[in-house]
Structures are given as structure tokens and as C-alpha cells.
Amino acid sequence: MSVHPDQIDKYMDEIAAEQAIGVSLYCGRCGYNLRTLPVVGRCPECGSTYNARPAKLDGIFREEDVEVPITDALIFLVLGPPGYWLLIRMVTSYSPGKLFFGSLLGGFGTYFGIRAVRKAMRFMRYHQIARRIRQEEEYD
Numbered sequence: 574m575s576v577h578p579d580q581i582d583k584y585m586d587e588i589a590a591e592q593a594i595g596v597s598l599y600c601g602r603c604g605y606n607l608r609t610l611p612v613v614g615r616c617p618e619c620g621s622t623y624n625a626r627p628a629k630l631d632g633i634f635r636e637e638d639v640e641v642p643i644t645d646a647l648i649f650l651v652l653g654p655p656g657y658w659l660l661i662r663m664v665t666s667y668s669p670g671k672l673f674f675g676s677l678l679g680g681f682g683t684y685f686g687i688r689a690v691r692k693a694m695r696f697m698r699y700h701q702i703a704r705r706i707r708q709e710e711e712y713d
């Protein structure tokens with residue numbers, strides 16, 4: 574008899590939901606301290622779901638995830654403008670080369686631009702969470 578990995582995972586979540594978090598872990602959305610709450614559940618403050626099982630760590634604040642998106646922003650700046658320029662120039666004179674390189678550069682540039690914005694938003698949110706955690710630790 575074989576058991577599907579997803580079923581094992583679900584079973585592990587069910588077991589974890591009956592256990593309590595023993596250390597200070599913080600909600601990845603609002604920074605609420607989840608200590609003493611079930612390992613799998615919902616944040617009582619903002620309602621977002623979390624999974625604090627070490628193999629998962631979904632929706633849990635992690636200091637190492639705080640990353641300034643410098644690389645993504647640089648790639649966007651290097652690839653995006655030349656790509657958009659080639660695509661804009663196709664309005665006056667079409668060429669397969671401009672279409673190909675314009676789409677390639679513009680496409681990758683846009684992808685990294687979106688990634689940079691998302692990471693910047695997460696960085697700002699995590700920065701606020703880290704500040705909240707520091708303030709609450711001072712009162713403990």
C-alpha cells in the first residue's frame with residue numbers, strides 16, 4: 574500500500590494543529606506573536622492563515638526574508654528601457670530583430686521590475702513587523 578505525499582502532509586498538519594507553538598514566532602502579515610497558539614491555524618489579529626511546522630513555515634515572519642531588491646531593480650534598469658525603446662521604434666519601422674530583442678529585453682525587464690516592486694513592498698511590511706517585535710520585546 575502506498576500513501577500519497579500530500580496525504581502525509583495533510584496528516585502532519587492535523588497533528589500539528591493540536592500542538593502549541595512553544596517559542597516566539599510572528600505572523601508574517603501583521604507581526605502578532607503566535608506563541609502558545611496551535612502550530613497550524615489563523616492569526617487572531619489579522620486572520621491570515623499560517624503553518625509553523627518547521628518543514629513549512631508559511632505565513633510566518635522570518636528575518637532572513639527581509640531583502641532589499643537591489644539586484645532585481647538593477648536588472649530591470651539594464652534590460653527594461655532598451656527593450657521598451659526597441660518596441661517603441663517598431664511604430665515607425667518594423668523589423669523582426671527589433672521585435673525579437675525588444676520583446677526579450679522588455680519581457681525580462683518587466684519581470685524583474687515587478688519582482689523588485691513586490692520585494693520592496695515585502696521589505697517595507699517586514700520592516701514594520703520587525704519594529705513591532707522590537708517594541709514588544711522591550712515591554713516583556
Ligand SMILES: [Zn+2]
Nearest residue numbers: 600603616619
Ligand atoms: Zn497576523
